Amino acid sequence: MQLLNKKNFDSKIFDQYKHAIVVGKGKTFQPIEKPNEETILIGINDAINHVVNPDMVLTQDIEPWLVINTSVIKKLKYIATNVFPHRDNVCWNSTPKVTYKDIIEIIKDDFKGVYTPYNLGLNSWNDENFPVLPSNGASGGSALYFIHTNMRNIMSVTTYGLGRGTGHHPIFEDKTSPWKEKYNTKRESTDISSHRFLFEYKGIPFRQK
Numbered sequence: 105m106q107l108l109n110k111k112n113f114d115s116k117i118f119d120q121y122k123h124a125i126v127v128g129k130g131k132t133f134q135p136i137e138k139p140n141e142e143t144i145l146i147g148i149n150d151a152i153n154h155v156v157n158p159d160m161v162l163t164q165d166i167e168p169w170l171v172i173n174t175s176v177i178k179k180l181k182y183i184a185t186n187v188f189p190h191r192d193n194v195c196w197n198s199t200p201k202v203t204y205k206d207i208i209e210i211i212k213d214d215f216k217g218v219y220t221p222y223n224l225g226l227n228s229w230n231d232e233n234f235p236v237l238p239s240n241g242a243s244g245g246s247a248l249y250f251i252h253t254n255m256r257n258i259m260s261v262t263t264y265g266l267g268r269g270t271g272h273h274p275i276f277e278d279k280t281s282p283w284k285e286k287y288n289t290k291r292e293s294t295d296i297s298s299h300r301f302l303f304e305y306k307g308i309p310f311r312q313k
Contacts, residue, residue, distance in 0.1 A: 105212065108220045109233045117218060118144070118255040125262050126251075127151050127158075128244045129276045131269030132313055144255070148243045151265060152176055154275060162247045164224065165190040166202055169210045177214045183207075184250055186224040187231045200229060222250070248299035261303055262311045267296040 121144040127136050128148040137156035138145040145158045149168040152161040153176055160182035161172065166189040187204050204221035211219075223230040224246070225238030237253070239246040244266040251258055265273060296312065303310045 106218045115254045123260045124251050126247050128265035129272045130265040133265030133273035164243045181217045184220045187221045260309045
């Protein structure tokens with residue numbers, strides 16, 4: 105595993121990607137398959153378990169790691185999480201006692217790719233060794249901000265299961281799951297709308313499906 109921080113991060117690692125697909129857990133979720141090597145396929149939380157040949161997962165809570173499949177972790181190229189993961193399914197409920205190092209303990213035996221922790225802008229504390237994503241807390245919006253900030257050759261962005269409808273797609277309504285995530289469509293929709301403007305201002309087509 106390669107851990108990236110402010111000193112060793114180089115956005116060139118994403119230069120091969122011309123298109124980005126982001127898949128979340130909302131009503132419009134689809135089990136997307138990576139179409140080609142020029143497209144980076146990103147899953148939000150455990151949506152990553154249900155897409156085909158994903159490249160990257162982004163999470164902002166500690167709990168998704170209870171349900172993300174080991175077989176998926178082994179194949180991922182990139183992982184991005186906030187430095188201080190949220191706990192108990194509550195946005196802003198983070199503490200310096202739970203950090204990216206706890207995630208490293210979970211993935212260290214299986215993940216051989218690049219791990220990029222980031223500070224979430226709304227936290228009241230940050231680790232100055234890592235960059236800041238000024239997201240409002242929704243994982244989908246943070247994924248879009250990560251693309252906008254770090255993937256300079258992206259020519260189009262498409263999302264599924266983000267910011268549309270209310271609640272999760274039925275595939276994620278497993279009552280036996282150890283993680284009962286709440287879906288905040290309003291917050292995510294606001295975050296996605298702001299990032300749509302940023303992409304379209306640069307002439308990058310943005311499709312929200």
